[in-house]
Amino acid sequence: MSVLIPLLFLITAVSGTAIVLIRDPSRQIFAIAANGIVLTILFTALQAPDVALSELAVGGAAVPLLFLVALMAVRAGTADQESGGDGR
Amino acid sequence: MTWLPYAVAAWLFAAGLYGLASSRNLIHLVGCLSVCQSATYVLLLGLGYRWGSIAPIFYDHPPGTPAVDPVMQALVLTDIVVGATLTALLLVLTVQIFKRSGTLDPEHLRPIRRRGAK
């Protein structure tokens, strides 16, 4: 246990930094989802099952979906402007 | 070793701030803000942890067994859920900015705003 928790903290630092460094939003979504999963494992290791459950549902599913849909809305708008409302 | 969780929290916050300052895309910027948010989770849960303690749920273990701090967990738990709705609000604002100005780059926003203000 005493090795696992520091390791998980380090992985959290790396996955959080990855969100910042990945500049393309459509790739960043994967980094956000991965960060959610890493945080879930960290919270479980820190004896916080309640928090891990909500982070799993929110960080692993809900928030990436919201980002994805926001990106889709922006892309649909871009396609409208470029090709006169012809989808993508 | 004993300072590692706090250092990780500080690092995540600084990385998120760097992302906020250098981002060229508003959707990416909202993602960076969530990194700052996760720094607070790491800090609070790191403060509430104690080696060899159980989770603060006395179903399998009798009450009185040493457990980790439940107050921090309650704080983080509500913040995760409420923070997600705030992320949604920010994303909607981003989409509205795009619809009105046609760009997601914060660098290109200022002249458009000035033109719209007159």
Next chain:
Amino acid sequence: MSPRLRLTLLGAALAGLLPGAVAVIGRLPEFGATIAAYGERINAIVPAERHVANMVSAINFDLRGLDTLGEEFMLLAAITGTVVLLRGRRGEETTDRAMRLPGRAILPRSEAVVLTCRLVGPLLMLFGLYIVVHATVTPGGGFQGGVILASGTLLAYLGEGYAGWRDVVRSHWLDAMEGGGAFLFVLCGLAPMLTGAAFMQNVLPLGTFRDLYSGGLMLIENAGVALAVCGGFTQLFLEFLEETRESAGPEESGEDSA
């Protein structure tokens, strides 16, 4: 301000804050050595006082229930703001019909996806309900269960298509769930005052420790939170997805949309 200047400023600010951060981290209690006295006292007293096994739920719904009331209204405000922003552009009339971009290709779903979603969807909803109901016994509660229930409805979107999903998920119901959940929570605060007790005092019988009925008033507050979170998140998903397909007329058939 040029990007380079901005980053230089940020670097200077962070460099200035660094000694302070190092000093603070040096003074913080050693990781894993001890926990705050407040949490320690709660762990010692609350299982006997409130007959509840899950301390986190006890704090959220009873000891610091007023704070959760505030959180609940932050949730409500954020979702209301989102919905107002999105519907303000679209107009309120169209919210009950599925919209579609005219040029988007209609992709057939494979039977495996449909079958998996039909099997897993109800199971996921059941799991969400389990999490909500067992708030005071095992890890879980209204916040987590509500989000799980909301994600469960998304499997209907994946399996049945957007139009089918919109047939199941009605916007008015979601509004009612969201507001009704918050109202239920406020009612839980005010109702004890009728009996002469304090705001949000736990007046119901406390039930048995480690039993499904334990915690008294907490269970009702928990149900209110679950309703509000589930309704609110589903509403968010719905309004967001509607945003990606606003520039077309309503879709007639409910069968073959992607």
